[in-house]
Amino acid sequence: MKYAEELNATTLGQLAEGDLDAIWVRGFHSPERCRAVLPRVVAACERSHYTLTADFQSIGTSIGEAAESAAGERRYLDTAAETRDLIRDVIFAGRLSPLDELRLRLDELWPDGATVARHEGRPMLPGIIRRWPAGGHANPHIDQRAIPLLADQHLQRRIGTNVYLEVPPGGSGGHVDFWGRWTDEDEYDSRRRADYGLDRGALGEPHWSCEPTQGDLLMFDAARVHSVRRVDRGARATAACFVGVRAPGQPLVLFA
Incomplete structure (x- = not known):
C-alpha cells in the first residue's frame, strides 16, 4: 500500500488517478470537537436501524x-x-461537520471543484455517521460503482472517506485492514457472502x-478490499462519505 500523510492538490490527484492507495x-479534525459531539452521536446511533447488518450502527x-x-433507493432520496x-443541526449543533470542512477543502484543491452529488435534480446524502460498539466489525468488501443510483454520475473511481470521531483504546480493534484491488465487480458479486462482503x-x-486515532482523516480507493477489525473494547465512530471521481473537467461529487 502506498499512502500519503498530507491532503493537497498533488496527493488528491494521485489518489484520484490510482497512483496512490490512500491519504x-x-x-x-480537532479531538476536542470530536469528543464534544460523541453523546449526540451515540444517542442518534442507538435510535438508528441499519437494514443490511447488525454488525454496526448507521444513521x-x-x-x-x-x-x-x-424501495431502498426511494427511501434514500426521500430521507x-x-x-x-x-x-449538521443536531449532532454538530450548527458548526461545520468534518465532512463539510472536507468538501470545502476539496473544492479548493480540485481544479473543477467539489459538490454534493445529485440524482435527477435531487441532492444525495453528503455524509453519514456510523458507530461500531464493542463486538462490531465489518466484513472485507469493496464499495461498488456499478449500482443504478450512481449510473448517471459516470464514476471513474470511488474514494472511501472517514473522519474518526471515536476510536477504541490502542490495540483493541477497529483497525482498517486492506487487501488488493477488485476491479471486476461482476466477479466480486459472484463471491459475496450471503450477508455482505467476502470471507476474511x-x-x-x-x-x-x-x-x-481520534480526529484522523482516511481516504482510500474503495475498489481495494477493506474491512473493519472487530472492536474488542470501547467503540469506533466515523463521519463517512464517498468522493466520486468523474471524467477530467468534472467536479468531484460527494455522497454517502
Whole structure:
C-alpha cells in the first residue's frame, strides 16, 4: 500500500488517478470537537436501524441500502435531507461537520471543484455517521460503482472517506485492514457472502492495516478490499462519505 500523510492538490490527484492507495491525515479534525459531539452521536446511533447488518450502527439510509432495492433507493432520496439536517443541526449543533470542512477543502484543491452529488435534480446524502460498539466489525468488501443510483454520475473511481470521531483504546480493534484491488465487480458479486462482503479467512493476511486515532482523516480507493477489525473494547465512530471521481473537467461529487 502506498499512502500519503498530507491532503493537497498533488496527493488528491494521485489518489484520484490510482497512483496512490490512500491519504491518511492525522488530526484533521480537532479531538476536542470530536469528543464534544460523541453523546449526540451515540444517542442518534442507538435510535438508528441499519437494514443490511447488525454488525454496526448507521444513521439514516445509506447508498449501500439504496443499492439493494427500488424501495431502498426511494427511501434514500426521500430521507437524505432529513439525515443531512440531523447531522449538521443536531449532532454538530450548527458548526461545520468534518465532512463539510472536507468538501470545502476539496473544492479548493480540485481544479473543477467539489459538490454534493445529485440524482435527477435531487441532492444525495453528503455524509453519514456510523458507530461500531464493542463486538462490531465489518466484513472485507469493496464499495461498488456499478449500482443504478450512481449510473448517471459516470464514476471513474470511488474514494472511501472517514473522519474518526471515536476510536477504541490502542490495540483493541477497529483497525482498517486492506487487501488488493477488485476491479471486476461482476466477479466480486459472484463471491459475496450471503450477508455482505467476502470471507476474511479466504483472503489471507491483509496487505496493510491502519489504526487511526481520534480526529484522523482516511481516504482510500474503495475498489481495494477493506474491512473493519472487530472492536474488542470501547467503540469506533466515523463521519463517512464517498468522493466520486468523474471524467477530467468534472467536479468531484460527494455522497454517502
